[in-house]
Amino acid sequence: MSKSLPRLLVIVLLVPVLAAAWLLVQTDHSKNTSTSADFSVPDESIIERGRYLAVAGNCATCHTAPGGEFMAGGLAFETPFGTIYSTNITPDAETGIGNWTGVQFLNSMRHGVRPDGEHLYPVFPYTAFTKVTDEDVAALYAYFQGIPAVRREAPENQLSFPFNQRSLMAFWKGKFFDAGSYEQVDSESEEWNRGAYLVEGLAHCSACHSPRNALGAEDSGRAMAGGEYLDRVPGGALRPWVAPNLTSAPTGLALWPVEEVAAYLKTGLNKYVETYGPMNEVIINSTRHLSETDIEAMAVYLKSLPAHEDELNRAPDSNVLGMGRTVYNLHCGTCHLPTGLGDDESAPRLAGGSLAVQASNPASLINVILYGPELPDPPLPTKRRNPMEEFQYLLTDAEVAAVASYVRSNWGNSAGLVTAEQVAKQR
Numbered sequence: 001m002s003k004s005l006p007r008l009l010v011i012v013l014l015v016p017v018l019a020a021a022w023l024l025v026q027t028d029h030s031k032n033t034s035t036s037a038d039f040s041v042p043d044e045s046i047i048e049r050g051r052y053l054a055v056a057g058n059c060a061t062c063h064t065a066p067g068g069e070f071m072a073g074g075l076a077f078e079t080p081f082g083t084i085y086s087t088n089i090t091p092d093a094e095t096g097i098g099n100w101t102g103v104q105f106l107n108s109m110r111h112g113v114r115p116d117g118e119h120l121y122p123v124f125p126y127t128a129f130t131k132v133t134d135e136d137v138a139a140l141y142a143y144f145q146g147i148p149a150v151r152r153e154a155p156e157n158q159l160s161f162p163f164n165q166r167s168l169m170a171f172w173k174g175k176f177f178d179a180g181s182y183e184q185v186d187s188e189s190e191e192w193n194r195g196a197y198l199v200e201g202l203a204h205c206s207a208c209h210s211p212r213n214a215l216g217a218e219d220s221g222r223a224m225a226g227g228e229y230l231d232r233v234p235g236g237a238l239r240p241w242v243a244p245n246l247t248s249a250p251t252g253l254a255l256w257p258v259e260e261v262a263a264y265l266k267t268g269l270n271k272y273v274e275t276y277g278p279m280n281e282v283i284i285n286s287t288r289h290l291s292e293t294d295i296e297a298m299a300v301y302l303k304s305l306p307a308h309e310d311e312l313n314r315a316p317d318s319n320v321l322g323m324g325r326t327v328y329n330l331h332c333g334t335c336h337l338p339t340g341l342g343d344d345e346s347a348p349r350l351a352g353g354s355l356a357v358q359a360s361n362p363a364s365l366i367n368v369i370l371y372g373p374e375l376p377d378p379p380l381p382t383k384r385r386n387p388m389e390e391f392q393y394l395l396t397d398a399e400v401a402a403v404a405s406y407v408r409s410n411w412g413n414s415a416g417l418v419t420a421e422q423v424a425k426q427r
């Protein structure tokens with residue numbers, strides 16, 4: 001599917017609507033937040049708490065450019081609407097947030113508004129960070145005011161019209177954004193509530209794992225049921241990835257017990273999979289540094305998400321399966337074993353338990369086959385004898401489609417057919 005066609009349609013259809021909205025929202029600029037949080041007395045324990053929360057929010061991954069200085073911004077995000085750069089959030093007075101008051105910082109996290117009243121784009125996941133309590137935002141503020149200040153101007157965003165009009169975000173927010181900190185659910189346990197607070201708030205799992213509409217807003221009706229977005233593959237090119245279904249659907253987390261969800265987030269490894277690709281930076285930079293109790297709580301909450309089934313794909317016919325079996329036996333079976341069960345020394349199992357294998361959208365599975373699974377840096381302790389190589393030069397689109405279909409339709413997996421066109425899209 002081409003990204004440019006729907007984008008063009010969206011622009012053509014939206015210009016008149018947005019122009020009208022713009023006239024209406026001219027006045028709706030700065031939001032005033034009243035807060036009981038204390039921004040004035042940061043003692044050591046509050047700063048330390050802020051540091052922990054910044055890890056939970058993975059601020060550094062987005063706000064530190066490759067080779068750049070800590071939190072000084074400049075990392076590029078490619079969206080269907082153009083390129084957006086993360087900003088400098090060190091306490092430099094001119095190019096960072098050194099002059100911001102605590103309430104101005106709270107306004108950015110809770111409402112996605114800058115001190116000058118302009119709206120921020122939701123690539124900064126304030127749609128999730130809005131859930132963070134005033135006290136936790138105050139701790140984050142105390143921490144950020146204490147990190148080394150770096151002078152560095154964020155590059156100019158390159159967005160197409162009308163998306164380069166920040167004021168139009170008021171319209172988007174009116175339609176798709178509810179500001180407000182997390183509300184305790186009394187019928188659930190303390191542990192569940194802590195997990196929900198982290199998963200839906202700072203950890204912003206849904207920013208990638210929820211489907212989005214044509215205007216880039218998360219589809220709340222299908223929250224965490226799997227999302228597609230652009231991210232890098234080994235070599236640096238941008239390709240669609242699917243962040244799979246994390247609800248209790250059979251293609252989601254149904255198979256993983258709470259302990260295995262926790263092990264994956266805490267160590268990057270569990271009985272079924274080990275981390276590769278975009279999850280590396282989530283686990284390596286964020287979740288593995290969180291306390292056992294917080295990870296347990298997140299796993300408990302994740303396992304409680306009601307099932308949202310994926311769409312079913314057609315089952316592959318016997319020709320495709322035959323070709324897939326041949327490719328598998330020749331190129332995959334030596335490591336993943338003919339049973340698909342793998343072992344500690346050769347490769348993880350593909351039979352039941354890999355969410356990327358089972359996802360109805362095969363984008364991530366195809367990326368793994370074409371480009372090889374990108375391993376975390378620093379690497380995790382592993383007993384693997386040999387890493388998995390890339391297959392982009394060895395296999396044709398039809399062969400990749402066949403082996404993917406075979407893996408998805410064998411050993412109790414049932415995610416169904418992958419087509420050569422779907423593989424071509426990932427090249």
Ligand code: HEC
Pocket residue numbers: 053054057058059060062063077084085086087088089096097105108109114119120121122123124125129140202
């Ligand atoms: C997924 C990537 C991502 C993550 C994670 C992220 N940010 Fe950002 N942030 C951005 C981008 C991109 C922008 C620029 C948005 C814009 O220009 O509208 C931004 C903007 C901001 C701003 C506004 C700064 C300004 O000068 O206008 C603040 C404050 C901020 N982020 C703080 C944080 C904090 C604190 C965390 C961690 C709790 C965090 N961000 C995590 C991507 C991210």
Ligand code: HEC
Pocket residue numbers: 199203204205206207208209241242243244246264265273274275276277278279280282287302353354355356357364
């Ligand atoms: C930057 C986007 C992004 C964020 C944020 C993110 N994920 Fe993922 N996730 C992905 C992608 C893409 C995949 C599939 C490829 C991979 O495993 O890297 C994935 C895969 C997974 C898998 C399946 C792993 C497998 O091998 O089957 C689990 C479980 C998961 N994510 C949980 C989470 C949780 C919990 C959070 C929040 C703490 C989270 N993710 C945040 C993008 C993301």
Ligand code: HEC
Pocket residue numbers: 272273274275276328331332333334335336346347348349350354355356357365368369373375384386387388389391403404407
């Ligand atoms: C040299 C051994 C080797 C060969 C050959 C190999 N793999 Fe792998 N594969 C691995 C290893 C090791 C990993 C785990 C990478 C990591 O640490 O995440 C892996 C990971 C995967 C994953 C990700 C599973 C998950 O969700 O965690 C998939 C899917 C996969 N391989 C499919 C294939 C297919 C299909 C083929 C043949 C075209 C193949 N592999 C060939 C060793 C191999």
